[in-house]
Amino acid sequence: MQDEGRVIFVSGPVVKANMMRGARMFDVVQVGEERLIGEIIELKDDVATIQVYEDTMGLIPGDRVVQTGAPLSVELGPGVISMIYDGIQRPLDIIKAQKGDFISRGVEVTSIDRTKRWQFRPTAAAGTLVKGGTVIGSVQETNVVEHRIMIPPDVEGTLEHIVGEGDYTVDETIASVRTSTGKVNIAMLQRWPVRISRPEGERFDPDVPLLTGQRIFDTFFPMAKGGTAAIPGGFGTGKTVSQHQLAKWSDADIVVYVGCGERGNEMTDVLTEFPELNDPRSGDKLMNRTVLIANTSNMPVAAREASVYTGITIAEYFRDMGYDVALMADSTSRWAEALREISGRLEEMPGEEGYPAYLASRLAGFYERAGRVRTLNGDIGSISVIGAVSPPGGDFSEPVTQNTLRIVKVFWALDADLADRRHFPSINWLRSYSLYLKKVSPWWSREVGDQWFAMREEAMGLLQQEAELQDIIQLVGPDALPAKDQGVLEGARLIRESFLRQNAFDDVDTFCSEMKQHEMMRIMLRYHKLLQDAIAKGIAVERLKAVKIKEDLSRMALVKEELFKQEFARIEAEMESEIGGMEVEE
């Protein structure tokens, strides 16, 4: 047979097969009797090199390799939300139903349920001109997600027929389009190759913040909708908790969470927690807007390489509906390691630290699929990508961190020293940066408070001064500092311990609204101003350090959202009278 090759070499996830003439790069093949799924990554004469997405134990030279003629693709349509998939979009719960508690090989499942009927509501009428991306109807997929049914990107013509409102499965024909080459039947289900980005219109500047409910992110190093961010940090510095917090509390419409080569229990954690948690904005279950891709560290390494592409293609599909999508990839280092492993088995010439020379271009290509764009339907949609990076030994000079930092616009640097003293999130405020700061500033001024940028600069200045003073203290001790500087230390300490620090495991503190953040910051800066005024009057620093209101100030984060306005007003008033009313002792 023309499209059947034979295995001639097996080493780990890399298989070579001959008699493969006609095969194309990145086509999917089925290897061996168990029809293990693989992808062609190199061609030479009639020999194809294949990376196999499943365990290759037991393969024998001579085993069959069957070409499918199609590239690695994902299925898109109603039924994707709330699912948990492996790296090549196989539903893990269905694998479990078929194969039991352990993942064995050769599972053939469809990504989207073919039997479930969805209530389709048409929004376009027959006779209209449609092109790729045009929305022709919708399905209420979950309480919060209205799944818009679009014409596939490569179809253009006149809508010849569209069904009436009713229940349909994803592969039933719901419409037909008369194109220049003939009639095309449209179903709700679409396929798209993962390594190619879906077409989009004009790109916009990301100037709307992606609000996360995390104070250090929103107020100090803001992320923008359509932006890119990296969280690098050694083990135990809180990458995963940060990613989970972002997945939970970001004000995105859709969240795609890619667990790439990480712990199994972490995915289980998400699986057990998300269906319980409510989105503070919509009030609905978080799981109802989330798609999970889980390829844990002990699952096949090639599928790990594919998992980030599977994730971002699903994200693009929802972006095309006009949604703001946030994608978390934890961890991109494991993805890079998968590239390295495959590259090593191909005996390619290594670049830095054994990583392939194309590491930088692959990373750039992935992050570039983020952005805030005009969709083909004319709406605005965005994908924000937040990648965790796991640098060996916590050393940021390694290739994955460095190549990532050249691309992303937000750098949240995790710090082992802060983590050791349980200052979480352990984001180092002196090393981190956000290039979206200026861009999102108008939004904050308009929506929250017009002094936002000035306040943020003032707070940052205080923290910077504190760091400089700490160096001096190391030489002369704290008592030798002038009173004014001691006031700076007091002010900065409050911001550091009670604003920057945020307890992800506390029911109240886990999410902080932008208005509450703004008020906390304003009152804390006011506290510092009052201290400095009092010091200028000649009031002893020791007395100022002992003010009663400090305890209330340090617990502002724990005040519930619905109570904070009145409670903060009380704290502010008491602070004004206690510190402002102090007189110099004779």
Added chain:
Amino acid sequence: MSEDQKNVRAVDRKSVEYTTVVEVAGPLIVVDKVGDAMFGEIVEIELQVPLDPNDPSAGYKTIRRLGQVLETHIDKAVVQVFEGTESLDTDRTSVRFLGETMKFGVAPGILGRVFSGTGRTADGGPEIIAEARRDINGEPINPTAREYPREFIQTGISTIDGMNTLVRGQKLPIFSGAGLPHNQIAAQIARQARVLGKQEQFAVVFCAMGITAEESNFFINDFRETGALDRSVLFLNLANDPSIERIIIPRIALTAAEYLAYDMGMHVLVILTDMTNYAEALREIAAAREEVPGRRGYPGYMYTDLATIYERAGRIYGRKGSITQIPILSMPDDDITHPIPDLTGYITEGQIVLSRDLHRKGIYPPIDVLPCLSRLMKQGIGAERTRKDHDDVSNQLYSAYAEGKDFRDLVAVVGEEALTERDRKFLEFADIFEDRFIRQGDDENRTIEETLGLGWELFSTLPREELKRIHKEYVEEYLPGE
């Protein structure tokens, strides 16, 4: 090939002997003219060793060793030999392909037994009559089948229970260094570990990789004294045993553990020591295959490889047992950024780090809490599991001790007089914390109540308003003298 075809083939193939070893390099051999070696297949290598090296006419004796196919080509196979390539020649050596991947025979009878690095019985007792033969590589647990571990294990060690809580199904390694008492600590955990208010079937699987006979005997004697030996399965690869066996022995041990946990419903504690020796063996193979090295010569896939061991800890919905792993590894030169502890820390759910400084001060257990972590702690503690103030107490202990240690550095430069009254309290706190909270006897089994009580006693030495990490109502309820 289908399963049946493979079985037929396996039977046929066992009788085929290849005498075409063309290359021996380090732990690897290349067998030529083999067209159909299965990837991962187990091979039996028969070598002829002269009875008298000086007199070839004295004849030969036959030695059998096990190996595994690492690479299969259309015309040859690369095989790693577990028991070493010593005395192997390219002339008389014959190789048989056994038609299956590495298996370990499991049965209830494995409890109380000792096995070698290739899974053969090594205590002189009868062979195990296997109930089932399991592939030693196991299969990944489906994340949707995992049950999130949240059952508190009381180890009786304050720094672990109070600040880095271990839960059932966790993998929590001990990062140690040469000369530090990691073995005592592991043995103490094995001895004292229990789940509050429950009497359940437990077992210990002990896997030694390249440790000395003395260290191994320490564990065996400890298990014997506490009566745990009958409930233990021992896998021993000692320092003078072939190093390549270390690649498979943890996998055999975990196959036994999975059987005990998921088939027999036991709660299994797996001690793997020393993972550093495992990683060295991995590097040896990679070097012999001339692979492109990652950091410090370790293979680029070491993360994935270690994960296939560590990720076999856990719990599964609807199954009674659990696997809790305590791997021990010695950090070369106490360097936590070395690839072995580094990659381990990225996979395991926390780490217990031992400190040479504390050890020098004579403090046992010398657990340096600051770099320690238990990722599963939050879910395993609190009102219904330990006590409602547990999390706050732990956070406060951490930040107060960290601050106290900072002042220690400062005092070394500027002297104690330069500190404020408040700062001096923290400085003292660090000392008392080490002396009373960290330090305990190697047979001292503290309850969680005692541990938390001790924490509150220490807090009473600090100014009350400094207890910022603790909810007000807990301060009122638990602070002595309130």
